[in-house]
Amino acid sequence: MKVLIVSPKFPNTFWSLKYVMRFIRKKAVFPPLGLLTIARMLPDKWNIRLIDMNSDKLKNKDIDWADYVFIGAMHIQLKSVKNIIQKCKKYNTKIVAGGPMFTMDYKLFIDKIDHFVLNEAEITLPTFLNDLNSGCAKQVYTSSEFANIQDTPTPLWNLINFKKYASVGIQYTRGCPFNCDFCNVTSLFGRRVRHKTSEQIINELDSIYNNGYQGPIFFVDDNFIGNIVSLKRDLLPAMIIWKKSHPGISFYTEVSINISDDPELMEMMRLAGFNQVFIGIETPNNKSLKESKKIQNHNRDLIRDIKKIQQHGLLVQAGFIVGFDSDTEEIFDNQIDFIQKSGITTAMVGLLQAFPGTGLYARMQKSNRLSSSTTGDNVDGTTNIIPTSMDIDTLLKGYKHILTQIYSPKNYYKRTKIFLKEYQNQGIKEPVNFNQTRAFLRSVLFIGFLGKERFQYWNLLFWTFFHFPKYLPMAVNLSIFGFHFRKTVKYYVKK
Numbered sequence: 194m195k196v197l198i199v200s201p202k203f204p205n206t207f208w209s210l211k212y213v214m215r216f217i218r219k220k221a222v223f224p225p226l227g228l229l230t231i232a233r234m235l236p237d238k239w240n241i242r243l244i245d246m247n248s249d250k251l252k253n254k255d256i257d258w259a260d261y262v263f264i265g266a267m268h269i270q271l272k273s274v275k276n277i278i279q280k281c282k283k284y285n286t287k288i289v290a291g292g293p294m295f296t297m298d299y300k301l302f303i304d305k306i307d308h309f310v311l312n313e314a315e316i317t318l319p320t321f322l323n324d325l326n327s328g329c330a331k332q333v334y335t336s337s338e339f340a341n342i343q344d345t346p347t348p349l350w351n352l353i354n355f356k357k358y359a360s361v362g363i364q365y366t367r368g369c370p371f372n373c374d375f376c377n378v379t380s381l382f383g384r385r386v387r388h389k390t391s392e393q394i395i396n397e398l399d400s401i402y403n404n405g406y407q408g409p410i411f412f413v414d415d416n417f418i419g420n421i422v423s424l425k426r427d428l429l430p431a432m433i434i435w436k437k438s439h440p441g442i443s444f445y446t447e448v449s450i451n452i453s454d455d456p457e458l459m460e461m462m463r464l465a466g467f468n469q470v471f472i473g474i475e476t477p478n479n480k481s482l483k484e485s486k487k488i489q490n491h492n493r494d495l496i497r498d499i500k501k502i503q504q505h506g507l508l509v510q511a512g513f514i515v516g517f518d519s520d521t522e523e524i525f526d527n528q529i530d531f532i533q534k535s536g537i538t539t540a541m542v543g544l545l546q547a548f549p550g551t552g553l554y555a556r557m558q559k560s561n562r563l564s565s566s567t568t569g570d571n572v573d574g575t576t577n578i579i580p581t582s583m584d585i586d587t588l589l590k591g592y593k594h595i596l597t598q599i600y601s602p603k604n605y606y607k608r609t610k611i612f613l614k615e616y617q618n619q620g621i622k623e624p625v626n627f628n629q630t631r632a633f634l635r636s637v638l639f640i641g642f643l644g645k646e647r648f649q650y651w652n653l654l655f656w657t658f659f660h661f662p663k664y665l666p667m668a669v670n671l672s673i674f675g676f677h678f679r680k681t682v683k684y685y686v687k688k
Contacts, residue, residue, distance in 0.1 A: 268569025407441030
């Protein structure tokens with residue numbers, strides 16, 4: 194059996210980091226972890242190839258070669274998925290599809306896809322493979338059960354070239370103890386947090402490291418601290434030991450704001466090599482937090498919590514949302530003010546969208562407030578919800594106002610200084626590598642000399658050199674990220 198596994202292309206978005214990739218000479222942010230794991234679960238005797246359309250081109254001869262094309266996708270990859278389907282139909286190549294987009298909305302493709310392997314592949318894929326081998330494969334395989342991910346195999350890393358990627362993904366948990374109204378994580382993976390063993394994670398880290406990779410590793414967990422007990426008791430102690438003998442590796446992940454309540458947890462993460470976290474802050478509006486069931490953020494001093502995390506050596510990236518029913522026109526300036534004061538350099542601000550399978554989607558559908566299907570890109574200036582607190586034009590205008598303000602050179606670089614004043618990292622100092630040196634030299638050219646923000650760029654670098662010299666590489670890195678965000682925001686605002 195000849196199988197081609199295809200990762201569809203992501204459009205240029207906030208998180209594609211398209212312009213950052215140009216500075217570090219990489220093709221994509223990270224390889225398709227889920228599909229590499231699927232590859233390991235397929236029969237050893239099969240001839241398997243993988244094409245990540247974010248780093249390589251999908252050619253007609255690749256489709257023609259395959260007996261089956263396996264596709265895994267999220268909503269944001271819809272356009273690319275449609276193109277892949279067209280190519281497969283042209284060559285009569287059968288398609289097997291799975292992943293979040295198909296799991297939540299597979300009926301949209303019922304006449305285009307030969308087999309759907311939905312939900313968690315650890316459960317549905319073996320049944321499909323058995324039926325395929327027996328010549329009686331069905332079109333749809335689904336399950337309401339959740340997998341024991343301690344049985345999940347190590348990804349088949351030899352299918353990709355690490356040199357093409359800026360980072361690598363790894364997964365420790367699935368599920369989230371919270372149940373935010375707009376989030377589809379719990380509908381996909383449940384509220385009971387399942388975790389791998391520390392031995393599994395160390396073996397996966399060894400597999401990555403032994404394949405020659407040294408660089409940042411992203412724990413793709415939707416909430417890495419969903420099970421704090423197992424994290425502090427098992428995984429982090431093992432990672433702290435592993436990190437001591439594996440230089441050049443750093444980690445980042447997604448967490449909830451309650452990490453700020455646990456100084457011991459933050460310290461252990463720092464010692465294990467974590468240097469940044471992404472947090473869903475969403476909004477400073479308590480009414481909107483209550484409305485969306487974001488209980489973990491409700492009635493907290495969020496800026497104080499963010500500062501505590503930064504002071505423990507963790508750079509905070511964050512997501513923000515406007516367009517809740519409780520939002521008034523004041524929310525736009527309130528979001529700008531909050532983001533500036535927090536020192537959150539990477540602030541992903543999006544309009545509220547309702548994804549299938551969420552409580553929000555069900556509410557909007559019941560009240561006839563769904564205007565279209567979601568694009569899957571929550572920062573592209575679109576929403577599939579008919580707003581009630583303000584008209585859509587006011588919402589869009591206010592949204593674009595936030596983006597242009599927080600990513601103006603003046604405000605972005607000012608916010609970067611606010612962050613560096615709070616940031617305290619006494620962790621292991623990693624040597625500056627070749628990629629970082631090359632990125633710095635390119636930043637001097639494209640930002641320091643050719644960029645419209647060159648004054649702010651040089652001001653930040655000299656300020657950092659005299660006040661916090663050990664954070665100079667970080668200041669350069671944040672300048673490059675700011676360059677990407679401004680380019681991306683400019684595209685969104687013009688739409």
